[in-house]
Amino acid sequence: MNKQSISNFVKISNELRIKEEYKESMALACIAFASCSRNKYPNHSDKERFVKLLKDNFSPYCSIGLPGISASTIMIFVEEENKHITYEEMIYKYVRCNLIHEAELPSIKFSKEVVIADYNADTKLPITMIDMLNQITLNYLNSFD
DSSP states (O other): OOHHHHHHHHHHHHHHHHTTOHHHHHHHHHHHHHHHHHHHOTTSOHHHHHHHHHHHHHHHHHHHHSTTOOOSOOEEEEGGGTEEEEHHHHIIIIIIHHHHHHSOOTTEEEESSOOSOOSSSSEEEETHHHHHHHHHHHHHHHTTO
16 A cells, blocks of 8 residues: 555545546545545455445534534435445445546536435435545545654
8 A cells, every 4th residue: 555645645635626627526535435445455355445444434423524514424315226335335335436437427416515415317416525535535544644
């Protein structure tokens, strides 16, 4: 794990967020976060470790990612799959994977409002989720100092 490289991803992610380049900012946040999850849980699959690190930190960092909401678990109903998934799984599958593999978010729109889900065609994702991923990443890196 290259702490300097990961820190640079977070720094550039924050700069892009300020410029309102949210997709690019979130992509870098996801890459940095995934690097930490790989370091922490090397024997898990990519999905398992990403979701686990996010789940392990969701409750303490919820106020950053979803200001005004205090929760340990949030479930989202995925209509096309006809099932509920956790918010962490939604971030992995519909945000991280779409950004990393497709460079797009087809049904997700970034929002300055704190909205967990929207029953319209697009799901709203608070831009503060970028802050949450970056803060978890930085705190994980700082735990080695």
